[in-house]
Structures are given as structure tokens and as C-alpha cells.
Amino acid sequence: KAGVTQTPRYLIKTRGQQVTLSCSPISGHRSVSWYQQTPGQGLQFLFEYFSETQRNKGNFPGRFSGRQFSNSRSEMNVSTLELGDSALYLCASSLGRGGGTDTQYFGPGTRLTVL
């Protein structure tokens, strides 16, 4: 079974631009979570989706948004990029409804650099 895939793997943007990252979960998985990983802050939870509904959201500004499609694929969008948004963005899928009890399977991440 194919793992979680994320595209693109690397991205360079400039301040003020917007970016869309994509995540395809493992086949059959219906929950998708997004994390921002930086050296100083570790893994910061962005949001979680189950069956196209946002179940949970972390403490990020409204510039960060996401959605999930009927095939469970998910996208996250960051508008008006800031230098501090430079990070590794990780997507994870799980078989169940998520919510902090399921095993999460992570993709390799998208490395976003904001100049």
C-alpha cells in the first residue's frame, strides 16, 4: 500500500505570496492532520480533517487554512506568507476518526522557505 504522499517536496516563496500544499493519505484513511515543524517549536498542530469536515484546529492565524476532498485528499493554504512561515509542513493520515488516539502515518513533508 502506498504511503502518505505530499507535494511539492520543496518550495521557495517570497513574503506576501500565498502557497498551497497537497497531501494524499494512505488508501482507506479518512483522517488527515497537518503539522508545522520548526527547530525551535517542534511539531505544532495546524488542523485535522475527517470526512471533509475540520474536526480540530490549532492556534495558528487565519492565514492558514485547509480543506479535505471527498477522496480524503487534503490541501492546506497559507496566504500572505511571512518569513516565520518557513518550516517543514507534515501531513499525517489515520484510519479512524483521529482525535489523538489513532496511529498517525506521516508523509515526508513539504519544506517551505520564505524569502
Added chain:
Amino acid sequence: AQSVTQPDIHITVSEGASLELRCNYSYGATPYLFWYVQSPGQGLQLLLKYFSGDTLVQGIKGFEAEFKRSQSSFNLRKPSVHWSDAAEYFCAVGPSGAGNNRKLIWGLGTSLAVNP
């Protein structure tokens, strides 16, 4: 408030030596506990998890962890470290929150270096 602490930011061990990575948590009930590993340039991979039953949990790659309720700890151990174990290790506790607002809480990670 619920929290996870990994007291050691960085650990260096020699190949073949034993390893113990510490994880302490603050949680009001019996938590779900996870250890994940992140190799350079990779996503995270589950090593093992605990919710109930035997407090000594066996995982992949020869790792094990012991849940100690009295100490609020879930330390990860390996009897003999291999050079390929060099990676970042994350402890996570869940769920935090209520109802539909539940999620995992993550430690900041421990970076493991292995000397040949």
C-alpha cells in the same frame, strides 16, 4: 494543563551501548502514549504505542517503552544502539481536549547521535 516533556534535547551514545530516552507527561486520565522517530529528511514513523494492558510495550527496530503511572513517564529503551538509530525521537500523548476538539500533544523531541 496537559503537557509532554522530553528533558533531553540531545543525547550521544556509542554504537552498541544501551539507550534510554525520557518522556514525562501531565495528564488527568489514562493517556494514549506514542513514540515516533524521524530520520533526517523523512517524516515521522511510529515506533510503539500504549493505551492499556501490559505496561512494557515492544515496538519496531528493537525498541521498547515502559509506562509508569506513578512517575507519569513513558521512557523509550533499546539494549544495543545501531548507527542507523541516529534520528530525532518524539513522545506524544493524547487525546487532549474534549469532544471533537481532541488532539495529540507532542514533546519537543530528543536528537540522538550515535558514535561509531
